[in-house]
Amino acid sequence: MEITEVVTFVLERLRQRGHLAFIVGGAIRDELLGRSHEDWDIATSASPSQIQDIFSDTRQFQLKHETVTLIIDTHKVEVTTFRGKYAYSLQEDLSRRDFTIDAMAFDPAEKRLIDPFGGQEDLAKRRIKAVVNPEDRFNEDPVRLLRAVRLATELGFGVDLETLTAIQKMAGSLAKVAKERIRDEMVKILVAQRPSSGLHLLRRTGLLGVIIPELLEGYLKRQNRYHRYTILKHIMVTVDT
Numbered sequence: 001m002e003i004t005e006v007v008t009f010v011l012e013r014l015r016q017r018g019h020l021a022f023i024v025g026g027a028i029r030d031e032l033l034g035r036s037h038e039d040w041d042i043a044t045s046a047s048p049s050q051i052q053d054i055f056s057d058t059r060q061f062q063l064k065h066e067t068v069t070l071i072i073d074t075h076k077v078e079v080t081t082f083r084g085k086y087a088y089s090l091q092e093d094l095s096r097r098d099f100t101i102d103a104m105a106f107d108p109a110e111k112r113l114i115d116p117f118g119g120q121e122d123l124a125k126r127r128i129k130a131v132v133n134p135e136d137r138f139n140e141d142p143v144r145l146l147r148a149v150r151l152a153t154e155l156g157f158g159v160d161l162e163t164l165t166a167i168q169k170m171a172g173s174l175a176k177v178a179k180e181r182i183r184d185e186m187v188k189i190l191v192a193q194r195p196s197s198g199l200h201l202l203r204r205t206g207l208l209g210v211i212i213p214e215l216l217e218g219y220l221k222r223q224n225r226y227h228r229y230t231i232l233k234h235i236m237v238t239v240d241t
Contacts, residue, residue: 134166142173153198171206
């Protein structure tokens with residue numbers, strides 16, 4: 001795994017101060033897929049206040065409760081304290097992440113990939129699968145319902161059946177999510193290589209009816225004789241061009 005100098009600096013400083021530190025999340029997924037990326041996330045045993053003290057000489061800000069964002073030479077690195085309900089450890093942190101392909105960690109000291117939930121297998125099988133219990137993961141943050149569709153669209157993956165069933169069952173929970181967070185995920189779907197696959201999955205899961213119910217009216221509604229498709233199909237073809 002090719003790690004930037006800035007990320008190496010952050011990892012080494014945390015370790016020098018006696019804390020565990022691992023690369024986690026989308027950076028590992030993208031590295032394994034050979035995709036370019038700019039975002040780097042580090043999970044650590046250090047608390048947010050300790051992170052702030054360790055990097056007191058570095059530009060930083062904190063928008064999320066457990067995360068400190070460092071700005072080093074125009075590069076952004078997010079450093080987050082291990083998340084957990086009971087024990088704050090790497091294993092507990094990974095168990096509470098959304099999908100298996102994002103629940104992997106890399107230990108740069110031992111050059112070792114840590115993959116307790118089969119993320120590599122799911123990458124190979126090109127599927128989005130929730131970690132352990134889909135309903136638990138979606139209850140923790142309902143925006144993950146939409147994020148599953150977004151990741152499937154961006155990566156050209158399918159969605160694991162158990163995960164898909166849970167999304168269909170819990171689609172209404174998306175109404176609790178702030179509109180700004182829904183907007184951010186929808187924009188990423190619409191700028192993907194094939195946005196129509198995302199719109200199709202949104203309809204199939206029931207999420208489209210929560211986000212843009214007006215579009216569902218065009219699912220079976222045909223246009224005049226000069227048009228080949230239903231209104232929704234026409235929109236899907238259009239967004240792909």
